[in-house]
Structure formats: structure tokens, C-alpha cells
Amino acid sequence: MDFGPHLILAILEGAVTAAVLALTAMGLSIVFGVMRVVNVAHGEFYMLGAVIAWWVATVVGAHPALGFVAALVIAPLVVGAMAAAADRLILHRIDYDPERTIVATIGLLYIIQQGTLMTFGPDARPVQPPFNSRIALPWPEWTDGAFAWAYPWGFGTTTYKLFIIAAAAAILVALWLLMTRTKAGLIMRATQQDAEMARAFGIPVTRVYALVFGLGAGLAAMGAVLIVPVQQAHYLMGGDPLLLSFIVVIIGGLGSLPGTVIAALLIGMSDGIISVFFSPTLAKIIATLAVAMVLVFRPQGLLGKRS
């Protein structure tokens, strides 16, 4: 295949990675932005989303589309509820102290990971995509003195991958509307800016924190449900999304939601393109290098505010 079509394929792969990464990193960013909690267990909520999606799809059976839709609704809700419970049982009790919450979420990471290993097992398990037609893409070629559309062998994508991109974009728009156009969003933004004053104006900050922790985990779970028909559910699958989410959140600016989306696009696309042309390991090395550069030259991130 020529370089042009190869590059387009790499960009498409990158867009899928970026879409899922944007959802996952957005969850991490919201939790840090509102609660000032660095959630080291975020990747495990992602993994739980994938595992629960497999479980729901298996239980529902029937047509793959039915199981997938059920998983897309149930998995984020269950993961969100588990995260909210973890907030009340653990983070609230240590008063959201920054250092202790890091240690506590490391503990939570191992509890979730090992609990999943004991119940779900060590095997990777697939979820059927609801639809997965192949789409051959056209490419212009110069033949006989004129351009004509050709369909190079292997140059195409699937309807499901396009759906992942569209669904992630729709979820992000819905999240933006939630944060900017609803009372719940206003309450979250007020709590983010000054939790003590929020309390002085009747905002139940404890409940807001539980909701935000649940929302952050739910977003990670949604990303996982979208990707699990492509990547399979496995109890160790939370590591990479956690690393990439931290990279995205640091580059975008801690707590900045627009910054998180931009950084997710940059990192996701570069990860996809470099993985296709070179290797996934090189993609991670370059992303880590990008974080180092940002920390040196713009420590507040692309759209973060200098403290």
C-alpha cells in the first residue's frame, strides 16, 4: 500500500484511540478538577467497565446489538455506583487529604484488580460488536492522464470503529452540556472553585464528591465498553489507559476539560499513527517525552492555569 492510504489508516486508528482516551482522561480530569484527588485506581474502573460489559453481553445473549446496548447502559452505572461507594467508604473518611488519597487509591487499584482476577479469571474475553461491516475507502489514482477513484486492497475501516468515534464525540458533547447548561454542572463547577464557600451556600459537597467520583469512573467505563469489542476484556487492561490518561491530563492542564480533549486528540492520534508506522512502545516513549517537555516548559499544561 502507498504511503497516503497507509497514513489515512493510521489516522483512523489514532482517532479511535483518541476517542476512547478522551472519555477516560476526561473522567480523571473531572475527578481531579472538582475533588483535587489523583485517582490512581482510574484504570481499574476502565477495566471493570470492560469486564462488566462482557458479563452483561453474556447474560443478555440474544443479538450482539442487544447485549452491547445493555452493556453500554449498565456497565457505566454499575462502575459509577461502585466508585461512589468507594468515595464514601474510603476517600471521605480520610477527608480527601491529597497524599492519603493517592495511597488509598493505589490500595483500591489492587483490590479491584485482584478481585477481578479471582472472579473473572486471567483470560481475555471478547464482546461481540453490535455491527462490524467493512467499508472499503476510495483513493484517487492518476491513470491514463486523469484521476480515477481506486479501492486499494486493505484500505478500509469498519462501521464499528466509526461508531466508536461518533459515540465518544456525542458523550463528550453531552458532558459539556451537563457541565455548562445544567444545575448539576453549575454545582460541580462551584464546588471545584471553592468547596468551603459552596458549603456556605447550601451545596452538599460530600454528595457532590461522591457523584463526581462516580461520574469520572463511569466515563472511564463508557470508554471501555466502546473499545471492548475491539480489544477484549482482561483484568490487566487498566494499566495503559491509566498511563495515557495521566499523560493527557498533565499535557492538557490539570482540571481543564477543553485542555483534556485537545491533549487526548494529540496523544491519541500520535499513539495511533506512530503505532502503525513504527511500534506502540515508541508511541508511549514519545508521549512520555511530551509530558516531560510540558512539565519543563509549560508546567500548567496547554490550557491549565498557573497556580
Place this chain on the structure above:
Amino acid sequence: MLELAEVTGAYGNVKTLFGVSFSVAPGSVHCIMGRNGAGKTTTLKTIMGLLTPTGGTITLNGADLGSESAENTAKRGVGYVPQGRRLFAELSVAENIQIGLMARRSDPATRDWVLDLFPPLKTRLTQRAETLSGGEQQMLAMARALCLRPSVLLLDEPTEGLQPSMIAQIRNVVMKMRCDGVAVVLVEQRSDAVLTMADHVTFLENGRSVETLPIAGLKAAPEKLTHYLGV
């Protein structure tokens, strides 16, 4: 009637209040004065429920307020204007006001009422709070608290750093609240503002209320200002 009786309190393990007592009747302005570190802001935060008292009692119309959370204190009609305003800086003026309205599910008429009290805010509704001038920020801080339709209003140095015309506007609103039957607790360093606004004054020293007197008594004995404040 807001009543504090031998209230003690602390910031973490550091004791800061060692016995604060005073009462504020509806429709009166009660000023708390004292040197830096005397416990004025701590007293307001303790009334508001942002700090938990370690002893003594705080009651509002006979009902216990000392064991209430700040959320419930706000819902019971205690409005708080903190030192330094502490607006939700990245929210718009309208959103800051909406936060105040949500606390007691106040109706849209309340919004119109507070905007009539502070007309300059009407043209700034979509502007971020952090972009307002100091005087406008103070107006917004007061408007946000008044959205609760409070029966008790806690004001922590509301005239700090403001120009005279703005101080006069703040004073007019405080006087209007007094006429409307609100019990106003005012922490203030400026003696001229105190003498024109307050009905009673309580002096704090080292976290303890040492003397409460009517404003007429303070006017008759201005040397008390020098004694307690060193001015």
C-alpha cells in the same frame, strides 16, 4: 434572635475561641471588633458552621445552630459574606447569583430584588466574577448572600479596600436589611463605619468577648477604641 453563649472553637488542634458571647436581635446590626487574630473571622465561620464549636451554644430563635453543618445553616437562612469576597471567580455574575438562589430554592423575584439593590450588576450578568472591579465584586458577594433571603447576615469586613462611594452603597444596603428585620453581624475594622451602622459592639480579645456595649455607649467612651484596638 441569634445568641452565642460561651462559644469555644479551634482550627484543627489550635484553640482560637475561648468564650464568645453576644446576642443579635432581628432588625439590628451587631459589630464585632478586635485586633488582628482576636477571633472575629473565626467567630463568623463558627456561626456559619464552617468550623465546629468545641463548647458553648449557638442558637437561632431558640433552635440549636452549633451542631448544624454549613449547608443546613445556609438553608436555615444565614447568609455569609466572607472576608475577601470569595466569589466563584470563574462563574458568571448570573451563575454566582443562581448559586445563592439555589440554597433556599428562592424564586426569580428574589433575583430581581437583589439586582435592584445593586443595579450595576444588571449590566454585568454574563461577565465572569473575577473580571469585576473590587467594588462590584463586593456587591456580588452581598447579592449572593441576600439571595438566601436571610434572617441573619454575617458580613466580614465588607468595606475593606473600597472607595467611599462604594462604602456608602454597602452601608445603605446594610441599613435596608436592618429595616427589613434582618439580624446583621458585622466584623469591621473601620470605626467610622461602625459608628454609623452598628447598634451594638462586642470587643474580642484573644478569642474571648470582653465587653459588649450599645453604640451610644461607645460614642460616649471613644477611648475604648484605643484601648481594644490600639487606634
